[in-house]
Amino acid sequence: MMQWPDQRPADDIPPFIDSLNPSQREAALNTDGPVMIIAGAGSGKTRVLTYRIAYIMHKGTDPFNILSLTFTNKAAKEMRTRIENLVGAEAKNLWMGTFHSVFARILRQEADKLGYPSNFTIYDSDDSKSLIKAILKEMQIDDKVYKPSLVLSRISLAKNNLMGAKDYLNNEELTNSDKAAGRPKFGEIFKQYTSRCFKAGAMDFDDILVNTYYLLNQHHDVLNKWQHRFKYIMVDEYQDTNHVQYMITKQLAAVHQNICVVGDDAQSIYAFRGANIQNILNYERDYPEVATFKLEQNYRSTKNIVNAASSLIKHNKHQLEKEVWTANEEGEKIKVSRNPSDSDEGRRVAQLIFEDKHHLHLPNKAFAILYRTNAQSRSIEEALRKQGIEYRIYGGISFYQRKEVKDMLAYLRLVINPQDEEALKRIINYPARGIGNTTITRLVYHANEKNISIWDVIKDIRKYPDIGASSAKVEQFGMLIDSFRSKDNSKNAYEIAVDVAKRSGMLKTLFDDKSPEGLSKYENITEFLNSVQEFVEDDENESEKTLPMFLENVALYTDEDRTNDPNRDCVSLMTIHASKGLEFPIVHIVGLEENLFPSQMALMNRNEIEEERRLFYVAITRAEQRLYLSFATSRFRHGNLLHCEPSRFLQEIDGKYLDIAANSMQAPSMAQRFHREPSVSSKQPLQKPKVYTTPRPTQPLPPVDPDFTSGDISQLAVGDRVQHQRFGTGTVVEMEGGGDNKKAKVLFDQVGHKTLVLKFAKMKII
DNA sequence: TACTAAGCTCTTTTT
DNA sequence: GAGCTTAGTA
Numbered sequence: 072m073m074q075w076p077d078q079r080p081a082d083d084i085p086p087f088i089d090s091l092n093p094s095q096r097e098a099a100l101n102t103d104g105p106v107m108i109i110a111g112a113g114s115g116k117t118r119v120l121t122y123r124i125a126y127i128m129h130k131g132t133d134p135f136n137i138l139s140l141t142f143t144n145k146a147a148k149e150m151r152t153r154i155e156n157l158v159g160a161e162a163k164n165l166w167m168g169t170f171h172s173v174f175a176r177i178l179r180q181e182a183d184k185l186g187y188p189s190n191f192t193i194y195d196s197d198d199s200k201s202l203i204k205a206i207l208k209e210m211q212i213d214d215k216v217y218k219p220s221l222v223l224s225r226i227s228l229a230k231n232n233l234m235g236a237k238d239y240l241n242n243e244e245l246t247n248s249d250k251a252a253g254r255p256k257f258g259e260i261f262k263q264y265t266s267r268c269f270k271a272g273a274m275d276f277d278d279i280l281v282n283t284y285y286l287l288n289q290h291h292d293v294l295n296k297w298q299h300r301f302k303y304i305m306v307d308e309y310q311d312t313n314h315v316q317y318m319i320t321k322q323l324a325a326v327h328q329n330i331c332v333v334g335d336d337a338q339s340i341y342a343f344r345g346a347n348i349q350n351i352l353n354y355e356r357d358y359p360e361v362a363t364f365k366l367e368q369n370y371r372s373t374k375n376i377v378n379a380a381s382s383l384i385k386h387n388k389h390q391l392e393k394e395v396w397t398a399n400e401e402g403e404k405i406k407v408s409r410n411p412s413d414s415d416e417g418r419r420v421a422q423l424i425f426e427d428k429h430h431l432h433l434p435n436k437a438f439a440i441l442y443r444t445n446a447q448s449r450s451i452e453e454a455l456r457k458q459g460i461e462y463r464i465y466g467g468i469s470f471y472q473r474k475e476v477k478d479m480l481a482y483l484r485l486v487i488n489p490q491d492e493e494a495l496k497r498i499i500n501y502p503a504r505g506i507g508n509t510t511i512t513r514l515v516y517h518a519n520e521k522n523i524s525i526w527d528v529i530k531d532i533r534k535y536p537d538i539g540a541s542s543a544k545v546e547q548f549g550m551l552i553d554s555f556r557s558k559d560n561s562k563n564a565y566e567i568a569v570d571v572a573k574r575s576g577m578l579k580t581l582f583d584d585k586s587p588e589g590l591s592k593y594e595n596i597t598e599f600l601n602s603v604q605e606f607v608e609d610d611e612n613e614s615e616k617t618l619p620m621f622l623e624n625v626a627l628y629t630d631e632d633r634t635n636d637p638n639r640d641c642v643s644l645m646t647i648h649a650s651k652g653l654e655f656p657i658v659h660i661v662g663l664e665e666n667l668f669p670s671q672m673a674l675m676n677r678n679e680i681e682e683e684r685r686l687f688y689v690a691i692t693r694a695e696q697r698l699y700l701s702f703a704t705s706r707f708r709h710g711n712l713l714h715c716e717p718s719r720f721l722q723e724i725d726g727k728y729l730d731i732a733a734n735s736m737q738a739p740s741m742a743q744r745f746h747r748e749p750s751v752s753s754k755q756p757l758q759k760p761k762v763y764t765t766p767r768p769t770q771p772l773p774p775v776d777p778d779f780t781s782g783d784i785s786q787l788a789v790g791d792r793v794q795h796q797r798f799g800t801g802t803v804v805e806m807e808g809g810g811d812n813k814k815a816k817v818l819f820d821q822v823g824h825k826t827l828v829l830k831f832a833k834m835k836i837i
Numbered sequence: 838t839a840c841t842a843a844g845c846t847c848t849t850t851t852t
Numbered sequence: 853g854a855g856c857t858t859a860g861t862a
Binding site: 142143144169170171172195196215218276277279280340341343344443444445446466500503505506507508509626627646647648649667670671672673682686708709 | 838839846847848849850851852
């Protein structure tokens with residue numbers, strides 16, 4: 072490590088610095104010039120960063136001149152409170168947040184320079200996707216060939232490399248490769264997408280970054296202003312920055328050159344989103360005079376966990392040299408368990424948590440269950456509920472993603488920015504007001520024809536005779552939105568929201584719907600209104616309490632599910648991606664099966680096995696005291712029962728850190744542990760993995776077997792053995808409902824409990 | 838135009 | 853399983 076003479080007089084160093092170890096201290100005190108901190112997992116990186124900022128403020132820099140960028144709001148929030156504890160309320164004025172939230176804030180101030188309204192809408196991925204779909208439909212392009220998600224990721228990748236639609240169309244290499252791949256229209260779609268977003272006064276997630284770059288690049292006065300503003304810049308999780316983010320920070324730091332990046336190449340897990348690990352690997356090339364500090368001591372986990380993680384990550388070829396070690400105690404071995412099915416896995420995890428909780432006297436919040444995909448939470452949830460353990464899911468479908476809440480948001484977006492095409496299409500006929508698909512298609516047609524927005528067409532509806540009888544309804548809709556808008560200035564966000572909920576008819580429609588779903592939707596709207604009110608009344612941060620600010624918060628702060636009380640003591644369930652930066656005394660990592668983790672997708676695309684391995688590394692290093700790994704030998708996935716092989720990653724961990732037989736329902740002998748074909752080297756081209764499926768309808772449906780036709784099996788009773796076309800054999804455990812609605816709950820031998828509607832169930836009594 | 842049942846498709850991670 | 857499309861009916 073580089074040695075830096077400490078030239079500051081001792082009395083200038085505030086006492087809080089004393090709690091740092093020598094290498095942390097060096098990293099915190101060297102505030103000027105370019106700095107790179109390579110921070111291993113659990114090495115106290117956040118601590119260093121907070122102390123560093125506190126120290127810069129202590130030396131007299133106005134927090135207003137300090138910019139600190141993170142990847143999650145959680146990280147930003149935590150850092151802010153920690154700094155506040157060190158230096159007091161002044162910390163409120165720091166520029167601290169995610170790339171997206173900080174740059175959106177800057178863009179709001181300067182949007183006019185780019186031709187956007189200052190109240191531009193932020194499109195989330197759903198909006199982007201639905202816009203792509205609409206464009207494909209209008210251009211009469213087959214969305215089987217041009218899958219919206221593929222189109223979108225292609226556009227996103229281009230944008231993140233600072234390539235606009237025009238650059239794309241002018242780039243022969245790209246257009247030729249598109250032609251060769253049979254998808255010559257990518258560029259055209261890209262162009263359409265860009266112009267439609269612009270016309271709608273909307274930016275997607277990528278635009279927030281890209282437009283910030285163009286703003287700084289093309290307007291020297293603006294660049295000058297912000298360059299001088301930010302005397303110190305810090306970037307957390309630098310290994311996950313992409314090209315635009317890199318370019319923006321580089322520009323912003325050009326004047327003062329006080330840029331400090333913190334990261335760990337071993338924890339780079341966002342390449343799929345355009346993150347460029349090269350940014351951290353090449354940092355020293357970009358800033359030759361950089362001071363590099365390595366934090367290698369892990370304070371979080373036991374020796375066993377740290378060593379196991381290192382033994383895994385050694386299999387990656389591309390990485391910076393670094394040796395993570397810990398002075399912590401040896402700890403227990405990592406317990407690995409094999410389970411017959413995903414539901415058994417869930418039950419075991421719930422059981423283990425129950426036992427640990429009581430033996431070790433731990434609260435629920437000491438536990439985390441991590442998985443690769445959101446869909447895996449299901450079986451775990453079920454088991455936890457049965458065991459009576461309170462849990463909480465992070466990520467997944469957040470409150471603001473729910474249909475009814477998104478509908479409300481669409482109204483509010485329209486109030487702010489009526490050009491917003493996606494919002495308009497979403498609610499023009501919700502609640503039903505007699506504006507059907509035909510009418511909407513015509514409105515869109517006219518808008519495109521005249522190159523104006525749909526809203527402009529609505530405002531001038533009488534000029535379009537082909538709308539016919541519906542035009543009165545359309546006009547009424549326009550007036551409704553206008554009537555919300557006129558309140559824009561005199562009312563606050565909460566009052567507008569309540570007005571919208573009532574007069575749009577949404578509240579009444581949901582209130583009248585007495586089904587359980589209707590009830591929960593009604594509650595969600597009420598909860599939503601509460602959240603607006605909270606936002607308005609919250610005086611925590613100083614920013615304005617306007618409706619546009621509220622919407623921006625919703626679009627960029629996807630953190631928490633509002634319906635959960637943050638004070639409840641819960642076990643945490645989340646994807647590994649969401650767990651980054653967190654730590655828990657006891658961690659369970661589930662679903663360690665080949666094709667699930669590492670994911671089939673990741674293997675078939677580029678050579679992403681190393682990223683998957685880093686992901687596993689991140690998961691392991693979340694654990695402080697005790698770690699459990701588990702896999703199932705069969706898993707019910709996408710409606711099919713799949714046979715699963717244990718993940719190759721289990722073999723890659725040095726066996727001396729593992730406790731294989733522990734708690735295994737069918738304790739496998741050492742010889743048969745992880746029996747599988749020799750693992751495929753990451754270099755070798757990967758063939759499509761084998762997928763075994765058990766009773767699955769063969770593709771051309773077999774000639775109808777009369778025994779399996781659905782229909783009346785009214786004589787079915789509890790205790791009967793049945794055979795189902797897909798689920799195999801099982802026993803009826805419960806009958807419910809009557810008439811057409813008669814259902815049977817069956818415990819299937821292979822897939823566990825299923826509830827089947829007799830009228831449709833394809834099964835017979837055996 | 839609105840609603841429903843049946844059929845078909847796609848299955849990763851997120852700001 | 854979920855989300856979406858289609859076809860048929862009210």
